[in-house]
Amino acid sequence: MVFFLFATYRHWSQRSVMQAEEGTSNFQVEDDFSDPKKSDVPRYAIFNTSKGLITVELYKEGSPEVVDEFIDACQKGHFKGMLFQRVVKHFVIQGGDSENHAVIEDWTSREKHYNQLEKRLKHEAFMLGTSNMKHEKEGFDIFITTAPIPDLNAKLNVFGRVIKGEDIVQEIEEVDTDEHYRPKSRIGIIDVTLKHKI
Template sequence: MKTMKRLLAALAAAMMMLTMAGCSGGGTQPTETPAATQAADPYADPIHITIEMENGGLIKAELYPNLAPETVKNFVNLVNDGFYDGLIFHRVIEGFMIQGGGFDQDLQQKTSPSIKGEFTSNGFDNGLSHTRGVLSMARASDPDSGSCQFFIMHQDWPSLDGEYAAFGKVTEGMDVVDAIAETKVENLSQNMQDVPVTPQVIKSITVDN
């Protein structure tokens, strides 16, 4: 009788182990929860902004904090501080990009502290390609010299991929970007080239969510 009880107990234990194994490793079981999948998506939960030009033009864009967290945080902080209000797109190259966020209409420079460059050649995984409408941070030769100046791609420019911190994309208002890109420019000095003859003034940038 005792032998039979031991046999039944062993059999029950074996069946329990098989049942637990079946619950933990079946091929139909999901490997990630929806929350984990969403968190891994670099384009999830974007921050929406509006760039209002002094002439009434509107550029709407979304920023990707999961893709370039420090870059987006820095940009949003500057926006909330009103840093960009009254500044201009001071460097405009048709077929390439429009750059702004560092000078006012009198070409007086405005600066802010630099941040870590969030792009591949600087040891940071950033897969956003520099296609038409993408926002990215301008910088000097130092990979960690980006601070407040940004640019918006007028056309695709894949050679910038992995070398600059792309962090968002225009969702509405590429016609405004086109108009800025096509404006007449002049070279004022060695350091101030491709400057619009008619100032392209940013009235304000606001966070919409």
């Protein structure tokens, strides 16, 4: 028994020395078995808007392709200077240059009906999504819901959730708009910062 414990200790000591020489640790060795690509993907995006900061947690597991596309767009500076083109109070705000306004028009035409429906978790407010349409070059638009939307998943690819800055989202949705839900004053995104931790 004593010999076994000594042999085990000796093996552990030799491994620790080897790891120290290689500049590794037990945690890093175990981490080698995980997917390196998954660990490299930012988990958060911070939108610096003209009203303040909005922090979003990205849903990589649920919408991997959309998150990858969003991150790529961020790295290319796509969202710098992007305006919020549509703001529908108690509903949704839209940023981007997409000319497809069917999503907004369809929702707003049935807004009163929606307000009477059950508010389920998957349709809650402060979700980040983009249109289901295939994005053209420079066509990645974003939507942030400000109220539960019953058919949200049918209209948008949801890929994140606002975890900080809900008050900023609400401030944006309170801006004055024209009859087409366009803000009367320019309001938009200054830039987006990607983070692994916050």
